[in-house]
Amino acid sequence: MQRQFRLLAFLGSLTAAALALTFSTPAYAERVIGIGVQIRINPQLYPEVIGVLPTGPAATAGILPGDLILAVDGRVTRGQTLETVTAWLRGPGFVGSLITLEIFSPRHAMPRTLQLLRQVVGEDCLMEGSYRLRISGSIDSGWLYGNIGNQSVDWRIAFGRVSARAGGRYESLDIRAIPYSNELEVSGWIGATRVSWRSFAGMFTGYQPCIRP
Numbered sequence: 710m711q712r713q714f715r716l717l718a719f720l721g722s723l724t725a726a727a728l729a730l731t732f733s734t735p736a737y738a739e740r741v742i743g744i745g746v747q748i749r750i751n752p753q754l755y756p757e758v759i760g761v762l763p764t765g766p767a768a769t770a771g772i773l774p775g776d777l778i779l780a781v782d783g784r785v786t787r788g789q790t791l792e793t794v795t796a797w798l799r800g801p802g803f804v805g806s807l808i809t810l811e812i813f814s815p816r817h818a819m820p821r822t823l824q825l826l827r828q829v830v831g832e833d834c835l836m837e838g839s840y841r842l843r844i845s846g847s848i849d850s851g852w853l854y855g856n857i858g859n860q861s862v863d864w865r866i867a868f869g870r871v872s873a874r875a876g877g878r879y880e881s882l883d884i885r886a887i888p889y890s891n892e893l894e895v896s897g898w899i900g901a902t903r904v905s906w907r908s909f910a911g912m913f914t915g916y917q918p919c920i921r922p
Contacts, residue, residue, distance in 0.1 A: 743799050744808060745830040746772065748791070755779070756786050756794045766825040772812060779820055780811035791839070792859065800827055834919035835900050836860050842906065842913040848884045848893065857917050871897070 745765020751757040756778040761768045778786050781797040800806045806827045813820045838858025844866065845852045853864045853871060864871040864880065871882040882897035887907065895913065896905040902920040906913040 741830055742802055742804055742806075742827050743830050744825050744827055746798070748778065748794065748798075750791055750794075751777070754788045756789070756791075762830055765830045766828050770823045770825050772810075772823070773814070773816075775815055777813045778810060779813055782809050804828060834921060835902075836920040837917060840906070840913065840915060840917045842895075843908075843911060844884070844893065848886070853882070853884070853895065855913070857920070 743765075744767045745762030746758050746767045747760035748756045749759050758767075758772060758774050758776045758778065760774060761772055778794065778798075780786060781794065784797060786794050786797075798808070800808055804827060808825050808827060810823045810825065811820050812823055836857040840855065840857040842853060842855035842857075842862070845854060846866070848866055848869045850868075851866045853862070853866055855862060864873065864882070866884060869884050871880055871884070873880045880897075880899050882895055882899070882904070884893060884895050886892075887894055891911075892908045893913075894905070894907050897903070899920050904917065904920070906915065906917075
């Protein structure tokens with residue numbers, strides 16, 4: 710199962726944000742290993758640091774919000790997707806693995822090359838990341854399908870409700886039409902997390918923070 714992970718220090722819903730911690734795990738809790746940063750892709754197409762775990766390797770190395778990650782282990786990051794940069798930053802998934810970053814900071818005239826050792830920096834999530842969902846059929850009989858982060862979902866709708874147990878989690882979602890519009894709202898529970906999404910032009914899009922087991 711593809712599962713995504715969040716830093717303990719960050720809970721906000723940030724459009725187009727991603728965590729530098731993603732890897733495949735089974736359905737039980739795992740340690741999260743990374744460098745302790747939260748990033749987004751800025752308008753210039755560079756990964757920009759928007760949060761730093763105070764006790765993580767990135768903080769120890771002096772990385773701060775606003776810094777740009779120019780390269781990871783010699784690979785240029787500009788123009789890459791959040792998912793790609795995230796995968797480069799999280800590395801092989803074990804403590805002590807070495808990562809080399811080229812960082813540009815507004816506080817320095819020239820880019821810096823930093824070497825860090827990945828550490829345990831967080832806890833697990835079932836799903837997290839940018840979501841893109843749509844409904845096929847109707848809210849009385851259809852499917853809610855798409856992606857949340859790196860995980861695909863395909864949920865059966867019956868009489869305005871999704872109700873299922875899968876992968877060790879319980880899903881209970883209500884789907885309703887929003888009055889005086891052509892849009893829909895999905896709300897309810899996935900695992901231990903309450904979610905609420907509204908459609909725009911028939912599509913549910915945004916950023917979903919950590920969905921906990």
